[in-house]
Amino acid sequence: xxxxxxxxxxxxxxxxxxxxxxxxxxxxxGTLVGVLxxxxxxxxxxxxxxxxxxxxxxxxxxxLAGIYYGAMYGGSTTSILVNIPGEAASVVTCLxxxxxxxxxxxxxxxxxxxxxxxxxxxxGLFGLMFMTNALAGVALMFGPSEYFSLMCLGLSLVTxxxxxxxxxxxxxxGLGLFLSLIGQDIITGQARFSFGLMGLIDGVGLVPLVxxxxxxxxxxxxxxxxxxxxxxxxTRFRELFPTKQxxxxxxxxxxxxxxxxxxxxxxxxxxAVISSFVSYATEKRxxxxxxxxxxxxIEGVAGPESANNAASSSGFIPLFSLGIPANVIMALLLGxxxxxxxxxxxxxxxxHPEIFWGTxxxxxxxxxxxxxxxxxLISVWVQILKVPYRTLFPLILLFxxxxxxxxxxxxFDLYVMFVFGILGYALRKLSYEPAPMVLAFVLxxxxxxxxxxxxxxxxxxxxxxxxxxxxxxxLIIAAxxxxxxxxxxxxxxxxxxxxxxx
Amino acid sequence: xxxxxxxxxxACVLSIGFCLxxxxxSTLPAAxxxxxxxxxxxxxxxxxxxxxxxxxRVLAQFMEKQLKQPVVIVNKPGAAGTIGGYAVVxxxxxxxxxxxxxxxxxxPEIYSYFYAAPYSSNDxxxxxxxxxxxxxxxVKADAPWNNLKELVEYxxxxxxxxxxxxxxxxxxxxxxxxISRAENLRMIDVPFDGDSTMVPALLGGHIPVxxxxxxxxxxxxxxxxxxxxxxxxxKRAPSAPDIPTVAEAGYKLAxxxxxxxxxxxxxxxxxVKKLDDVVRKIAEDREFQDKNKAMDMPVEYEDAAxxxxxxxxxKENIQSFFRNEGxxx
Numbered sequence: 149x150x151x152x153x154x155x156x157x158x159x160x161x162x163x164x165x166x167x168x169x170x171x172x173x174x175x176x177x178g179t180l181v182g183v184l185x186x187x188x189x190x191x192x193x194x195x196x197x198x199x200x201x202x203x204x205x206x207x208x209x210x211x212l213a214g215i216y217y218g219a220m221y222g223g224s225t226t227s228i229l230v231n232i233p234g235e236a237a238s239v240v241t242c243l244x245x246x247x248x249x250x251x252x253x254x255x256x257x258x259x260x261x262x263x264x265x266x267x268x269x270x271x272g273l274f275g276l277m278f279m280t281n282a283l284a285g286v287a288l289m290f291g292p293s294e295y296f297s298l299m300c301l302g303l304s305l306v307t308x309x310x311x312x313x314x315x316x317x318x319x320x321x322g323l324g325l326f327l328s329l330i331g332q333d334i335i336t337g338q339a340r341f342s343f344g345l346m347g348l349i350d351g352v353g354l355v356p357l358v359x360x361x362x363x364x365x366x367x368x369x370x371x372x373x374x375x376x377x378x379x380x381x382x383t384r385f386r387e388l389f390p391t392k393q394x395x396x397x398x399x400x401x402x403x404x405x406x407x408x409x410x411x412x413x414x415x416x417x418x419x420a421v422i423s424s425f426v427s428y429a430t431e432k433r434x435x436x437x438x439x440x441x442x443x444x445x446i447e448g449v450a451g452p453e454s455a456n457n458a459a460s461s462s463g464f465i466p467l468f469s470l471g472i473p474a475n476v477i478m479a480l481l482l483g484x485x486x487x488x489x490x491x492x493x494x495x496x497x498x499x500h501p502e503i504f505w506g507t508x509x510x511x512x513x514x515x516x517x518x519x520x521x522x523x524x525l526i527s528v529w530v531q532i533l534k535v536p537y538r539t540l541f542p543l544i545l546l547f548x549x550x551x552x553x554x555x556x557x558x559x560f561d562l563y564v565m566f567v568f569g570i571l572g573y574a575l576r577k578l579s580y581e582p583a584p585m586v587l588a589f590v591l592x593x594x595x596x597x598x599x600x601x602x603x604x605x606x607x608x609x610x611x612x613x614x615x616x617x618x619x620x621x622x623l624i625i626a627a628x629x630x631x632x633x634x635x636x637x638x639x640x641x642x643x644x645x646x647x648x649x650x
Numbered sequence: 651x652x653x654x655x656x657x658x659x660x661a662c663v664l665s666i667g668f669c670l671x672x673x674x675x676s677t678l679p680a681a682x683x684x685x686x687x688x689x690x691x692x693x694x695x696x697x698x699x700x701x702x703x704x705x706x707r708v709l710a711q712f713m714e715k716q717l718k719q720p721v722v723i724v725n726k727p728g729a730a731g732t733i734g735g736y737a738v739v740x741x742x743x744x745x746x747x748x749x750x751x752x753x754x755x756x757x758p759e760i761y762s763y764f765y766a767a768p769y770s771s772n773d774x775x776x777x778x779x780x781x782x783x784x785x786x787x788x789v790k791a792d793a794p795w796n797n798l799k800e801l802v803e804y805x806x807x808x809x810x811x812x813x814x815x816x817x818x819x820x821x822x823x824x825x826x827x828x829i830s831r832a833e834n835l836r837m838i839d840v841p842f843d844g845d846s847t848m849v850p851a852l853l854g855g856h857i858p859v860x861x862x863x864x865x866x867x868x869x870x871x872x873x874x875x876x877x878x879x880x881x882x883x884x885k886r887a888p889s890a891p892d893i894p895t896v897a898e899a900g901y902k903l904a905x906x907x908x909x910x911x912x913x914x915x916x917x918x919x920x921x922v923k924k925l926d927d928v929v930r931k932i933a934e935d936r937e938f939q940d941k942n943k944a945m946d947m948p949v950e951y952e953d954a955a956x957x958x959x960x961x962x963x964x965k966e967n968i969q970s971f972f973r974n975e976g977x978x979x
Contacts, residue, residue, distance in 0.1 A: 194698035194725065198707060291856030334841050337764045337818040346736065349729035349765050471869035472849050479699030479846075486865065487704060489944040493869020556697070556727045597843060604840050605812060605856065 186551015
């Protein structure tokens with residue numbers, strides 16, 4: 149097989165001492181920034197970017213890529229331990245991961261997240277190796293109308309993200325959609341709902357919103373319990389790793405999560421975040437006991453964590469095959485290569501095989517390093533649960549502030565985070581769940597932009613969404629999902645009405 | 651319950667206090683007669699990684715060697731670059747806070763239809779022009795048009811032809827709309843949120859014409875997936891000498907995009923002079939030119955005096971364009 153010959157060559161590149169060292173350095177930094185809530189890989193990568201100017205392009209990109217997928221591993225840690233997502237793609241991990249921690253099963257939750265990430269990361273690489281060009285072609289078939297319908301499909305999953313009332317979930321999704329409208333109107337270029345505030349011209353930032361809704365509000369909620377004795381969670385070493393039963397439950401979610409993450413990761417714009425939500429909803433849909441979700445179901449950790457890691461592998465596809473950076477991280481990698489005169493794109497694999505295969509091989513090495521690095525750390529992280537609130541929460545709050553500020557070095561983002569912290573506190577007191585709001589907030593801009601672009605392109609003909617096959621399929625699945633979620637709800641209401649009439 | 655709410659209140663007050671402290675931090679006082687005797691920061695209005703960011707980082711690296719002090723790039727993205735612009739305007743005019751901006755960050759008053767920035771070009775002092783980015787008019791490699799003339803003739807016969815751009819306030823739109831207006835083409839514009847979504851739409855055949863920057867599509871040109879009909883420059887790009895300019899194709903282009911170095915308005919003359927001299931030396935450096943060529947960012951240095959004159963000319967032209975389009979408030 150030619151591919152294996154090339155991969156072998158890639159390992160030859162990746163295992164050179166300097167490259168090995170830079171890979172380790174990358175994944176180590178990545179793990180650190182991933183664990184700290186709110187502090188994402190972008191900051192660390194842009195600080196280290198000038199260093200790559202002076203070293204060979206392959207060494208530089210191995211390090212920068214390591215930071216990126218390393219951060220994806222660490223993101224789940226704080227979600228599970230303290231209910232605060234390390235990054236936006238780990239929001240759904242909070243739902244069941246933290247419940248597991250409360251039941252004394254933080255170890256297995258962290259363990260399955262690490263194993264799931266490893267499996268998805270390496271399987272994703274197979275996809276990257278064999279299907280880069282084919283998949284890039286598929287991604288190009290998605291125009292505005294296809295994207296719009298796909299986003300509708302994503303939005304129809306909102307109903308699966310709610311544990312309590314479906315109606316309340318929909319209200320929160322509506323609020324999320326509204327919040328996503330703040331900022332520049334793509335068609336006219338004018339600012340909407342910005343109230344003359346410069347900080348709102350680009351809309352509300354995802355990171356300040358997530359850090360506020362989850363991080364700050366969690367701290368505020370726990371302040372109420374400050375005087376209470378904190379029950380120390382007893383965790384024996386045996387319970388640090390997933391049990392056989394955990395594995396049985398998680399195998400399929402990891403597989404499905406990998407597939408979902410890999411496919412959605414190719415599409416530009418928030419692929420990792422969306423894929424984690426989609427994976428969670430899928431697991432809940434397929435689960436034998438969907439009522440366990442939200443109460444510490446390990447499937448709800450295994451699926452999404454695999455999905456966001458697979459998405460981080462396939463996110464390289466548009467960059468390596470077309471030279472198009474789908475997000476800021478890919479733009480940083482593109483920059484690091486361009487400065488050396490290396491142009492990622494259709495000719496990368498033939499012109500610079502050492503870069504493509506070296507990077508791919510380094511990702512295998514890096515994923516293995518991450519697994520080795522993360523498993524022993526679990527017992528360290530679990531100790532965090534024993535740190536008293538009065539020490540832990542000021543620290544968490546500080547990291548949230550640093551994280552929100554570091555995104556664009558703008559103090560306004562801190563105020564945004566704070567407002568959402570208070571809002572999150574109020575919402576949780578009133579038992580409204582923030583997760584559907586985050587999903588709608590992520591999908592909202594994509595939904596709106598693609599709808600309006602599709603209508604301009606079709607000269608205002610709305611039937612375009614049904615006449616284009618990929619678009620029609622997405623819409624049909626979305627309608628099916630919505631019906632299957634809402635019907636039981638309607639039937640329940642009907643039976644309640646009947647009971648009341650009696 | 652009362653004490654619980656009390657704790658929450660105290661936490662809120664403390665956090666607001668923290669925000670205020672951070673916001674004051676950014677304006678630490680500094681002395682400077684032997685400029686520069688401490689690190690210089692260059693604010694840019696875009697997130698890390700794009701062509702602007704890379705060009706600024708390379709510039710900073712070369713400035714460091716000349717100034718013998720660290721030169722740090724500070725990314726302050728948002729509000730079409732005006733958040734970064736405002737950070738420079740409100741910094742102490744001591745030469746330690748500079749800005750590297752395109753027109754949208756340095757002349758925000760011409761974009762008043764789109765957003766209101768709390769400063770104008772009067773608050774910034776141009777140091778020099780450094781780069782010009784290369785905006786292209788690109789189509790798929792198998793498209794039937796081989797030059798701008800053929801595209802214009804096709805658009806004339808097919809009213810309602812679409813073109814992609816990245817927002818009505820950007821030069822990408824201005825250039826295409828100018829040609830469309832001059833030739834009476836009635837083309838329809840399709841806005842995208844950036845090259846990273848416009849280029850796939852172009853490749854997938856969802857839009858016939860796009861206006862990406864050369865930096866993003868160079869590999870697609872080499873791989874024969876796209877072709878460029880013209881570049882929006884005064885003279886041909888050193889990294890793509892075989893692509894004609896819009897002017898060569900016979901369409902008058904009164905404005906070309908640019909990236910310049912700016913300081914707060916009240917920055918002393920000798921500091922501005924020193925910086926201008928430093929950048930002039932860098933712009934003549936062969937290694938600097940090669941690095942920029944690799945990134946499709948032509949170096950087109952212009953000193954403070956002529957850059958300031960050019961900015962006045964640029965402002966008038968863009969303003970009259972927006973007035974004709976009805977994009978004024």
